[in-house]
Amino acid sequence: MSQVEELKQNLKTQLQQAILSAGLAGEEEIPEIVIETPKDKDHGDFATNAAMQLARIAKKAPRAIAEDIAEHINYEEAAVEKLDIAGPGFINFFMKKDYLLDVVKTVLTQKENFGRSDYGKGTKVQVEFVSANPTGTLHLGHARGAAVGDSLSNILDKAGYQVEREYYINDAGNQIDNLTLSLEARYLQELDEDAVMPEDGYQGADIIGFAKEIVSAYGDRFKDADQEKRRAFFREYGLKRETDKLKDDLADFRVNFDNWFSESSLYEEDKIQPVLDELKQRRNTYEEDGATWFRSTEYGDDKDRVLIKNDGTYTYLTPDISYHKDKFNRGFDELINVWGADHHGYIPRMEAAIQALGYQKDQLTVQIIQMVNLFENGEKVKMSKRTGNAVTMRELMEEVGIDATRYFFAMRAPETHLDFDLTLAKSESNENPVFYVQYAHARICSMLRQADEKGYTIDADADLSILKSEKDHALMKKVGEYPEAIVDAARRHAPHRVTNYVYDLAQTLHSFYNAEKVLTEDESLTKARLALIEAVRITLQNALETVGVNAPERM
C-alpha cells in the first residue's frame, strides 16, 4: 500500500472511532466512509462527506455532526494538522506534511518500481488483443487496439496482476484459403501466366511482393507442380510472411506478445470436438435444418447460434469457444479480450459460451475499441495520400512518430469514438500534449545535468523538511497520487487515466519550475529540491513507460 493509501486508510479508521465515541452511530450502522481528494486546494488535502451520510442515522444536522466528529477525532493519530467544516457538512482535512516527505524518499528508493502495488493480488489475467487476420496490413483501428491492449497490460502488471499478452492468429478459416489462392494467382501472374484472382481475393501489394519473393527464390518451380502440393506451399509461405509482418509492425510499435496462438493448432491438437461434446452433454446444443446449434439464448443471447453448418464445417464461433476453454485450461482467472466495435454483437454469444462451459460471466471482459477517424487541418482524412487505400498503422507511425501515436491512442477512453488529429500529433509545439509531458522530463534532466557538473549527487536521505513552499508541497502530493492512478486505470481498464495523470504531473512540475529555483546558493535547499525533482522524473518516466512513450533527456 502506498503512503497516501495508508494515510487515507488510517484517517478512515480514526473517523470511525470518532463517530463511535461521539455516539453518532452504532458499530453496525456506520456507513462506508469515503475519503476524497478535493479539486480545490482550499478544501484541504482530503475531505469526507461522512457527516452528511450520518444525518439520517444520527437524526442531526450534518454540520452539527461534523462538529461532533471534529471534537472527538484524535488529530495526532490521524496525522491531521487542522480541519474545517465547510459547505453542507464536508469535513476538510489539512494533513501534517511528513507523509509528503516520505513519498519522495519512497520514490527515490523504489525507482522504476514506484507505482507497483498488490491490488491485483497476483490474479492471472490474459489480455488478448489485435488478433487481426494474417491476410493483410494493420490499419488505424488495429493500431488503437494495439496501443490500448499493450498499455492496459502494462497497467495491470504494475497493479499486481500476472499478465500475459496473446495474439490469436486466425489461420484456419476461409480467409486463409483465399490468401492461398490470391498468392497462387499473383505468383502465376509474375510468371506471365494467365491467372485470375479469386472473387474476394486480397488485392494488397504485400501479396504481390510475396509472389515476387517466391519467383526470385524458386523460379517457376511451382508453375506445373501438383496443385495440392503447390497450394500447401503457398498457404504456409503466405501465412509465415503475413505473420512475420504483423510481428514486425507491432514490435516497431513497441508492442510485444508473450504468445501467438494459432487457431489451426486447435484442429491439430483435436481440441474442438471435445468441447462440442461437452456442450452436447450439458444439453446446450440441438440439431435443426441439418445444422448443430448452440442454445446461447439460455444465457442471455438474443438468438441461438450455429456451431456446425449443414455442410459439416464449423462456424467461426466453434473453434473460438474451444479457444476460450483452452485459455481457462491454461490457468487464467480472468480473460480480457480487446475487440473492435464491429464485433460488439459477438459478445453475448461468447459470454454465453463460457457460462455454458461452467465459468462465470465476469471472468471474461470484452473491452471494445471504438472507431478512429483521422483529421488533418480540420478535414477528415479518408484515404492514404501515398497509396489511395486506408491509412496503415505503419504510415501513421512513420508520419507522426511512435511516441505521439501511442500517447494519442492511450489518451482517450477506449470505448469512445476517437478523432485523431494528425496536425496536432505531428506538431512539435506546446499544443501537443506529448511534447508538453516529455518536455517536463527533459527539463528535469537538464537541471540534473547542471547539478551533476556542480558536484551534486541525488541524496535519498536529504532533509526535505525545508521544502515549505506551496509549489513544493503540490508537487510532492501529485507524485504521491501516482500509485492510485495506476490502480484506478487497472480497475477501470482505462489507460487514459494514466495519460491524464502524467499530464497533471507535468503541469505541476512546469508551474513549480516557474515559481521556485532548484539550483540555488543554498546547498541544503538545492539538495532537497534535487531529490524532489528526481522523484518527479522517475514518476514521469514510469508513467510514460506504461503507455509506451519514451521519456527523452533532451529536447
Place this chain on the structure above:
RNA sequence: GACCCUGUAGCUCAGCAGGAUAGAGCAGCCGCCUCCUAAGCGGCAGGUCGAAGGUUCGAAUCCUUUCAGGGUCGCCA
C-alpha cells in the same frame, strides 16, 4: 425493428461505484525571459452538462422516456 457506443465551453475531451462555485488543452484576449530549456508560466473570457420527467438532503453522474450522430445485427471471419 433490436442491440452497442457517444452527445459536457467555438473545437477535442476529462469528470460519471451521487456531493462543495462543472475541469483541462487548443483556439481568443491580457501579462511574464539581465533568472536552472518561453516546446514554459500567470491571468481574463467562454457551458440551460442533447431534451423531458423521476429517485435523493443533494444528479453531468442513478432510473424511465425521447431526440441526434456513429456502429452492429450471416449456416462470413
